[in-house]
Each structure stands twice: as C-alpha cells, then as structure tokens.
Amino acid sequence: MSLYISIDPGMKKCGLLLADIKSGKVLEAGIASFNKCSDLVSLWNEDYQICKIIIGDGTNCKNIVNQLKKNKLTNINYVNERGSTLRARFRYWEIWPPNFLIRWMPKEILFPPENLDAIVALILLEDFLNYTFDWPDKVSIKIWL
Template identity: 30%
Template structure:
C-alpha cells in the first residue's frame, strides 16, 4: 500500500479502481503526475474521497468500469452530486498494474530471474490500477 501525498495548485482528477472488498484510489494532476496512490477498503471509499476532494482541486472522478463499477458510480453521484463521474474502460489495467508494481519493486534473489509477467505481486495492486485508469482518462479526455 502506497500513500504518497504531494502538494499542488494544479487541477487534479481522482481515479478509482472499484472492487467489492477494496478499491484503488489515485490523485493525478492533469499533467499526469501521481500525487496520491492508495488501496482502501470499499467501506471507507467515500470518506477517503471526501478527504482528497477537500485537499486537492478535483475536477472529475475517473471510475473503472470493472467490478462493482455501477454501484460505485451510484454512490459517487449521491455523495458528490456536483462532481463529474466518467467511466473508463478497465481492459488490461490489472496486467499493467502488476507490471508497474514490479518496476517500482524489482524482484530480489532468485525471483529476479523469472519474467515479471509470470510473477504475482505479494500485495494488492489496486492502487496501481487506479493510476492506470487515471492515465487512460487523461489520454482520452476532452475538457477538465
């Protein structure tokens, strides 16, 4: 679990990788800089998002289309009625998240001889998936 907090005056988005038990959350600037990256329990998602919305200039929620996406979208629209929610296709985000995990946490010992695509990270990578979802949104965004 990574919890990076950086200050910025830039406009930001919150990217969410929704799940039944845990969700990935990331705050990215419109220039694609990751300010916050965290995996949280699904029950605490709304509280975490409220805290992040207060701290950063959030313009949109980029929500992954996967598991519990529809339910999470409904919660976002109820809890944050003035915030725009955009659903982003999650296709292959978990694969990319695993790849990024191993880039940031290179395997050690004998594991370094095994191709990273064959390794399973020892921790959830929902936070990395949220970053990938946010980057996908920023790549295809029209206006913030």
C-alpha cells in the same frame, strides 16, 4: 494544480489514486473498503478541489458512482478496465523493479508482494489520459479499511 482521482472499483475494496496532471506525479494512493471509498474521495475533493474522477467500468462501478453522487461528486468519467489487473502486475515491476536475483525471471511468473488495486487505479488514469505518471518514492500505498 490539476488533480484527478482514479478509482478501481471492487466488491469489498477499491483502489484509489490522487494524481497531479501538471506535474505528472502520483500524490496519494491506497486501498479503501467499499464503505470508506466515497468518504475518502469527498475528503480529497474538499482538500484539493478535484478536476475529474476516473472510475473503471467493471465490478461494482454503479454502486460506487451512486455513493459519489450522494456526496454531490460529479464530473465522473468511465474507463474500460478490461485487462487492467494483469497490466498492473507489469506496471508494479516498472515502478519497483525486482531485486537483482529475480530481475531476470519472466515478469509473467512474478507476483507483486502487495495488493494491486492502487496500481490498477493508476493504469486506469494512464489509459484515460494516454500518459504515464511518475510514482515518487515518498508515496506509499496506504490502506483505509
């Protein structure tokens, strides 16, 4: 497997995503508190032998990278995350289309019912690789706080 981790860094929480490049599928996704983010990435690295870590270059990026480096995680790549949260709203509705009644409403006025941090991490990875990933039905957004 060729696995990548993508991180959407935030002040209090981070979006995390584990994806297999060869199959083009998301394996795990969720939201972790700032304190648990690097521990979870380390755990995934032990379990899966990660090839690369992708991280958005915005809010709190440097602090998370410092934590990752303390845990001896390298091969970190930065991605410009400008506009990724807005794009994640649209990507959310592509993955989980709205029901019939609201399907016809403009997507600009629809707000997804869930936190978008994991979807932003997906957007960052897709931007880095210039590739659109599959999100299997069995993969739910977990919360590690």
